[in-house]
Amino acid sequence: MDTIATLERFVRVVAGINSADAAVAKPIRLDVVVPDIPGIGRPRGIRRVAPDLIGAVVQKVGRTTQHTIGYVIAIDATISIDYPNVGRALFVKTIVTTGMSKPGDSGSLLLDINRYAVGLLFGAAMINRETVATFHNEVTEVLDALRVDLIT
Secondary structure, three states, X not given: OOOOEEEEXXXXXXXXXXXXXXXEXXXXXXXXXXXXXXXXXXXXXXXXXXXXXXXOEEEEEEOOOEEEEEEEEEEEEEEEEEEOOOEEEEEEEXXXXXXXXXXXXXXXXXXXXXXXXXXXXXXXXXXXXXXEEEEEEEHHHHHHHHOOOOOO
């Protein structure tokens, strides 16, 4: 496997309250990365999370499931996840979508149908190995925590 980037920084998940589970990598060479998302294109900007997001069509491209489309079913949710060597982590301001992921899709950018970024995938609820809901940190929380901007 070829290395294309190195870990620049990450948000440490703690037992207790969290608003992001994310990391950013620094490309080794700029010619091996592009700002476009395969099958979607380049993000057009950021959509703030508001009540009108509920029911919206959203999309993402993940390593495992590739391009998937779903719907937002809740915003501002609090999700509890048990992390190895950390304990119970509570994630606030969580966007919940229909099941649109599988293991390996974490870190996928969630965009609305007009290519505005709204979240970053970090987890899912599964029943009998089927994803029933996917969890995303609000993209503004992720960008602030990592001190980065979205390339548009």
